Amino acid sequence: MSEVLIKAKKAKEISYQLISKTTDEKNKALFAIAHQLLEDEKDILAENAKDLQLGMEKGLDSSVLDRIKLDSQRLKTIHHAVLDLIELNDPIGEKLDVIQKENGLEIIKKRVPLGVIGIIYEARPNVTVDAASLTLKTGNAVILRGSSSAKYSNSVLVKSIQKALRTTTIPPEAVQLIEDTSRETASELFVLKEYLDVLIPRGSKALIDTVVANATVPVLETGAGNCHIFIDESADLVMAKNIVKNAKTQRTSVCNATESLLIHSNWYEKYGTQFIPYLIGEGIQLIVDDEISQAFPELQVATVEDWATEYLAMTLSVKLVQDLSDSIEHINKYGTNHSEAIITKDENNAQIFQTKVDAAAVYHNASTRFTDGFEFGYSAEIGISTQKLHARGPMGLEALSSTKYVINGSGQIRK
Amino acid sequence: MSEVLIKAKKAKEISYQLISKTTDEKNKALFAIAHQLLEDEKDILAENAKDLQLGMEKGLDSSVLDRIKLDSQRLKTIHHAVLDLIELNDPIGEKLDVIQKENGLEIIKKRVPLGVIGIIYEARPNVTVDAASLTLKTGNAVILRGSSSAKYSNSVLVKSIQKALRTTTIPPEAVQLIEDTSRETASELFVLKEYLDVLIPRGSKALIDTVVANATVPVLETGAGNCHIFIDESADLVMAKNIVKNAKTQRTSVCNATESLLIHSNWYEKYGTQFIPYLIGEGIQLIVDDEISQAFPELQVATVEDWATEYLAMTLSVKLVQDLSDSIEHINKYGTNHSEAIITKDENNAQIFQTKVDAAAVYHNASTRFTDGFEFGYSAEIGISTQKLHARGPMGLEALSSTKYVINGSGQIRK
Numbered sequence: 001m002s003e004v005l006i007k008a009k010k011a012k013e014i015s016y017q018l019i020s021k022t023t024d025e026k027n028k029a030l031f032a033i034a035h036q037l038l039e040d041e042k043d044i045l046a047e048n049a050k051d052l053q054l055g056m057e058k059g060l061d062s063s064v065l066d067r068i069k070l071d072s073q074r075l076k077t078i079h080h081a082v083l084d085l086i087e088l089n090d091p092i093g094e095k096l097d098v099i100q101k102e103n104g105l106e107i108i109k110k111r112v113p114l115g116v117i118g119i120i121y122e123a124r125p126n127v128t129v130d131a132a133s134l135t136l137k138t139g140n141a142v143i144l145r146g147s148s149s150a151k152y153s154n155s156v157l158v159k160s161i162q163k164a165l166r167t168t169t170i171p172p173e174a175v176q177l178i179e180d181t182s183r184e185t186a187s188e189l190f191v192l193k194e195y196l197d198v199l200i201p202r203g204s205k206a207l208i209d210t211v212v213a214n215a216t217v218p219v220l221e222t223g224a225g226n227c228h229i230f231i232d233e234s235a236d237l238v239m240a241k242n243i244v245k246n247a248k249t250q251r252t253s254v255c256n257a258t259e260s261l262l263i264h265s266n267w268y269e270k271y272g273t274q275f276i277p278y279l280i281g282e283g284i285q286l287i288v289d290d291e292i293s294q295a296f297p298e299l300q301v302a303t304v305e306d307w308a309t310e311y312l313a314m315t316l317s318v319k320l321v322q323d324l325s326d327s328i329e330h331i332n333k334y335g336t337n338h339s340e341a342i343i344t345k346d347e348n349n350a351q352i353f354q355t356k357v358d359a360a361a362v363y364h365n366a367s368t369r370f371t372d373g374f375e376f377g378y379s380a381e382i383g384i385s386t387q388k389l390h391a392r393g394p395m396g397l398e399a400l401s402s403t404k405y406v407i408n409g410s411g412q413i414r415k
Numbered sequence: 416m417s418e419v420l421i422k423a424k425k426a427k428e429i430s431y432q433l434i435s436k437t438t439d440e441k442n443k444a445l446f447a448i449a450h451q452l453l454e455d456e457k458d459i460l461a462e463n464a465k466d467l468q469l470g471m472e473k474g475l476d477s478s479v480l481d482r483i484k485l486d487s488q489r490l491k492t493i494h495h496a497v498l499d500l501i502e503l504n505d506p507i508g509e510k511l512d513v514i515q516k517e518n519g520l521e522i523i524k525k526r527v528p529l530g531v532i533g534i535i536y537e538a539r540p541n542v543t544v545d546a547a548s549l550t551l552k553t554g555n556a557v558i559l560r561g562s563s564s565a566k567y568s569n570s571v572l573v574k575s576i577q578k579a580l581r582t583t584t585i586p587p588e589a590v591q592l593i594e595d596t597s598r599e600t601a602s603e604l605f606v607l608k609e610y611l612d613v614l615i616p617r618g619s620k621a622l623i624d625t626v627v628a629n630a631t632v633p634v635l636e637t638g639a640g641n642c643h644i645f646i647d648e649s650a651d652l653v654m655a656k657n658i659v660k661n662a663k664t665q666r667t668s669v670c671n672a673t674e675s676l677l678i679h680s681n682w683y684e685k686y687g688t689q690f691i692p693y694l695i696g697e698g699i700q701l702i703v704d705d706e707i708s709q710a711f712p713e714l715q716v717a718t719v720e721d722w723a724t725e726y727l728a729m730t731l732s733v734k735l736v737q738d739l740s741d742s743i744e745h746i747n748k749y750g751t752n753h754s755e756a757i758i759t760k761d762e763n764n765a766q767i768f769q770t771k772v773d774a775a776a777v778y779h780n781a782s783t784r785f786t787d788g789f790e791f792g793y794s795a796e797i798g799i800s801t802q803k804l805h806a807r808g809p810m811g812l813e814a815l816s817s818t819k820y821v822i823n824g825s826g827q828i829r830k
Contacts, residue, residue: 016743016747016771016773019770019771020767020770020771099791099792101790101792105781105785107791107792109808114803114804115773115803193627197803198803198804212608212631213631216627216628218633218634218802218803218804219633220804236826239826242826242828243826243828245828246828246829247828250828250829328431332431350823352435354821355434355435356431356434356435358431358530359819360819360820361819361820361822362819362820362821362822363822363823363824364821364822364823364824365823365824365825365826365827366520366822366823366824366825366826366827366828367827367828367829369828369829370520370822370827370829371820375516375829376514376522376820377514377516377522387633388529388530388612388613388633388817389529389613389633389635389804389805389817390804390805392817392818392819392820393524393818393819393820402803402804402807403807403808404774404775404776404777404807404808405775405776405777405786405791405807405808406769406777406779407776407777407778407779407781407785408765408778408779408780408781409778409779409780409781410780410781411651411654411657411658411780411781412780412781412782412785413657413658413660413661413662413665413781413782413784414661414665414782414784414785414790
């Protein structure tokens with residue numbers, strides 16, 4: 001039996017035990033994990049150094065190396081994130097509905113764990129602890145499949161977690177890592193419908209697309225964000241400047257950063273000669289449509305691909321549109337259903353935009369950067385869902401649960 | 416462009432219009448449809464007769480022909496089912512959460528339509544109207560792909576629906592049928608992720624498995640039910656007789672009928688010689704394990720395949736188990752996560768069973784036959800979900816919706 005199969009079978013078995021663990025038992029396990037991680041700091045940083053060394057030898061980008069890197073401070077942040085989860089309400093066991101039927105049947109709809117969750121992710125070793133603690137809090141067993149570039153770090157982190165679990169009532173195999181990071185082990189996970197209840201890919205669009213295309217296990221799709229801002233005819237100039245600057249430049253590598261700007265042509269006529277140079281002055285590389293290019297010939301001209309590109313950099317595509325419905329059509333065509341914004345003084349236009357744009361979060365007069373579990377007040381999140389089934393937008397603990405009907409009778413039969 | 420692609424593109428376009436239709440507009444459309452169907456009775460029955468004629472020529476089973484058959488009475492039932500939907504609460508637009516942030520942002524979580532729903536189904540033409548009206552009530556566009564055996568019936572029904580919609584504010588293409596019932600059109604739908612938001616297969620396990628294995632569009636899995644009853648040591652004999660008889664024989668062709676019986680060996684020792692002949696006397700064909708077979712050598716002996724078989728007939732597999740955990744393990748291994756029941760006087764055992772058995776509905780002292788939208792009080796249902804994401808158990812109107820965050824600001828940017 002392969003490593004994946006052995007661990008997946010084990011996870012399924014363990015998941016049936018986890019269903020009946022109390023909130024207190026799970027919180028004690030989180031507490032133990034948080035402390036074990038600090039206790040094992042020396043080992044963890046030593047193993048992390050091996051990943052960094054190999055990464056440098058392989059010539060990995062400095063931004064990738066930075067994502068892999070752990071240090072004392074980052075480990076403390078991870079430690080605190082685990083402790084924070086203890087405070088959160090445990091959704092498992094919650095009664096969502098109680099129906100009393102005339103025949104005496106009592107039908108209770110309850111929140112239950114999903115079962116076994118597979119998480120396929122890239123680089124960042126903090127995801128290892130993050131995913132393990134979120135799934136544990138919700139009574140799920142987890143199979144982690146990280147990338148080869150963080151393999152020593154992931155391995156030592158999971159060993160530390162399992163060591164902590166051994167001191168608790170939660171079986172250590174509630175959290176398992178696939179040590180073999182070859183492509184085959186990911187493919188094997190895609191189709192293990194018998195043992196996995198859900199797969200969550202976290203990482204690049206390419207990774208997510210591969211999982212969606214090949215998995216028979218249900219997938220919780222997270223992430224890609226080709227987010228837009230539409231500046232309507234009546235938009236306030238100062239507000240437009242502030243929001244676009246914030247949404248594009250405050251942090252460029254994140255999925256809720258804005259990638260494309262649509263400007264009402266009447267607004268552009270009034271403010272374009274002031275606004276475009278403002279964006280350039282903020283260090284943003286603009287890729288523009290033909291009309292803007294005529295006034296600013298030094299700017300790169302956009303191709304169709306640009307409208308569909310998530311730059312994750314200080315780059316912004318800019319396009320003029322004739323009206324509100326033009327902007328909605330463009331966004332529904334090229335967007336990734338993540339976060340979209342309209343800047344307007346016209347409440348009616350805002351409402352139409354918010355109704356017709358098909359995305360997880362649609363903003364009126366605010367930056368797209370707010371789409372985030374913490375900003376929404378949900379605390380921990382496992383990712384931002386861009387799909388429409390099960391969960392949409394920031395996914396908190398509830399997204400890691402399912403429901404079940406428990407029905408109590410006294411011999412009822414169907415007429 | 417193929418028929419599927421043309422219709423899917425159109426459906427996506429229409430879906431953006433449907434988002435903003437009011438409950439009143441949708442209800443008026445349902446009313447128009449219900450009446451048009453009666454008005455077109457003559458045409459509908461004439462086309463249905465063609466399907467029946469072809470079916471007879473092809474030598475289809477009488478049970479299949481009966482599922483295809485429409486008559487005046489059945490059309491009235493369909494008419495009333497559409498009218499009943501008008502009374503139901505429209506989930507679309509419902510505010511699920513309103514969050515007021517300190518920075519002045521107002522975050523509203525709203526229920527929205529899924530968008531475009533593809534339904535792939537077999538035989539029964541009533542599903543055509545059923546699916547069309549449920550998806551319409553929830554503001555979705557639908558692409559129907561029925562089977563060739565009901566192709567004339569489905570076609571005339573959708574024409575009638577579209578004729579009705581032309582008299583309303585709902586575009587007729589909100590409901591479209593794929594007329595080409597070749598295998599290729601189904602395969603094409605599986606991967607139309609760009610235009611379809613969800614696929615719902617309704618029919619045999621083989622159909623559902625094919626869709627799940629091949630679709631990249633998210634699937635709402637419905638149906639297969641290899642349901643069990645476990646008779647615990649302390650079960651009441653009369654209750655056991657009543658419930659098993661009801662769950663097996665009241666209607667055998669449905670997914671919530673019981674297919675497999677597990678009996679605690681101590682109970683069997685006491686009551687087996689009375690209970691087994693009782694089941695046989697009720698006309699049930701028993702397929703039994705080795706131990707029961709020794710006492711009843713005339714009964715067929717079960718193979719491993721029997722434990723995994725949904726008979727949908729007057730057949731029941733029967734197995735002795737040593738204890739509660741044996742029964743739970745067996746059910747989690749061979750069940751299809753649909754409906755499972757325990758008969759016991761021991762409340763503690765009931766609770767353990769209801770916690771650890773991994774199924775949409777888990778009964779204590781009641782027949783598995785109750786898993787049904789109407790029995791649960793949800794009125795209309797689009798199917799019974801046996802998956803854990805999005806919806807579990809009977810799926811009512813809410814299962815045909817998604818959510819969206821609408822955020823209102825006054826220039827907020829992220830710090």
